[in-house]
Amino acid sequence: MLIDCGSEALNSLQHHLDPLQLDAVILSHYHHDHIADLGVLQYYRQLFPTAEDVPLLPIYGHTEDAEHFAQLSLAGVSVGKGYDPQETLEVGPFAITFMKTIHPVVCYAMRIEEKATGKVLCFTGDSGYLASFVEFAKNSDIFLADTYLFNGHERHHAHFTAGEAGALAKAAHCQKLVLTHLPQVGDLTQLQAQAQAAAGPAILVALAQKNLKINI
Numbered sequence: 001m002l003i004d005c006g007s008e009a010l011n012s013l014q015h016h017l018d019p020l021q022l023d024a025v026i027l028s029h030y031h032h033d034h035i036a037d038l039g040v041l042q043y044y045r046q047l048f049p050t051a052e053d054v055p056l057l058p059i060y061g062h063t064e065d066a067e068h069f070a071q072l073s074l075a076g077v078s079v080g081k082g083y084d085p086q087e088t089l090e091v092g093p094f095a096i097t098f099m100k101t102i103h104p105v106v107c108y109a110m111r112i113e114e115k116a117t118g119k120v121l122c123f124t125g126d127s128g129y130l131a132s133f134v135e136f137a138k139n140s141d142i143f144l145a146d147t148y149l150f151n152g153h154e155r156h157h158a159h160f161t162a163g164e165a166g167a168l169a170k171a172a173h174c175q176k177l178v179l180t181h182l183p184q185v186g187d188l189t190q191l192q193a194q195a196q197a198a199a200g201p202a203i204l205v206a207l208a209q210k211n212l213k214i215n216i
C-alpha cells in the first residue's frame with residue numbers, strides 16, 4: 001500500500017516494488033506534492049490492461065473534494081474509494097483510522113495498524129501543530145511527521161516545526177520519529193537536532209530519505 005503519491009514517487013517506488021504489484025494507494029489530501037505522480041501510476045498500469053494479474057487499483061481518498069476524488073478512477077485501471085474518516089478502514093492487513101489536520105485544504109492524518117502484530121505507523125499527512133496528535137499517535141512504533149519548518153515558526157497554518165514534531169512524538173510515547181516533507185533549503189542535520197532535542201534521547205529520530213530502513 002502506497003501512502004500518498006507525490007512527484008518522483010513512482011520512480012522511487014520502482015526501486016522497491018514493481019508498480020503493477022501495488023495493492024492499494026491511500027491519500028491524505030489532494031495537494032499536488034501528494035498526488036503529482038498519481039496520473040503517471042495510472043498510465044503505467046494502463047500499459048498492461050489485459051494482464052489478468054493486474055486488477056483494478058483501489059485508490060483511497062477523502063470525498064470532500066469531488067473534482068479531485070473523481071480523478072482517482074480511470075476505466076480499467078483504478079477505482080476511487082472514499083474513506084469515511086469517522087470509521088475504521090480495513091485495507092488488506094491494515095486497520096486505518098483518521099484525524100482531520102490543520103491545513104489549508106481538507107487533509108487527514110492516518111493511524112495504520114498492522115492487525116496481525118499490533119504495530120502502528122502514524123502518518124501526520126500535512127499539518128500544523130495539533131495537540132490531539134498526542135492521543136492519535138499514542139504508542140506508535142513509527143511517527144512519520146510532516147516537518148517542513150525549522151524552529152521559530154511554531155503554530156504554523158500548514159506544517160510542523162522540528163520541535164513540534166519532536167514534542168508530539170515524546171508526549172505520545174512514540175518509539176521512532178521519522179521527519180518527512182523536509183524543507184528544500186537549510187541544514188537538515190540542524191532540523192534533525194531540533195527534533196531530537198524536543199523528543200529526548202529515548203526516541204530515535206531519522207530524516208526520511210530514499211532507502212531508509214527502520215526495524216520496528
Ligand SMILES: [Zn+2]
Pocket residue numbers: 029031103126
Ligand atoms: Zn498539503
Ligand SMILES: [Zn+2]
Pocket residue numbers: 031033034126181
Ligand atoms: Zn505537502
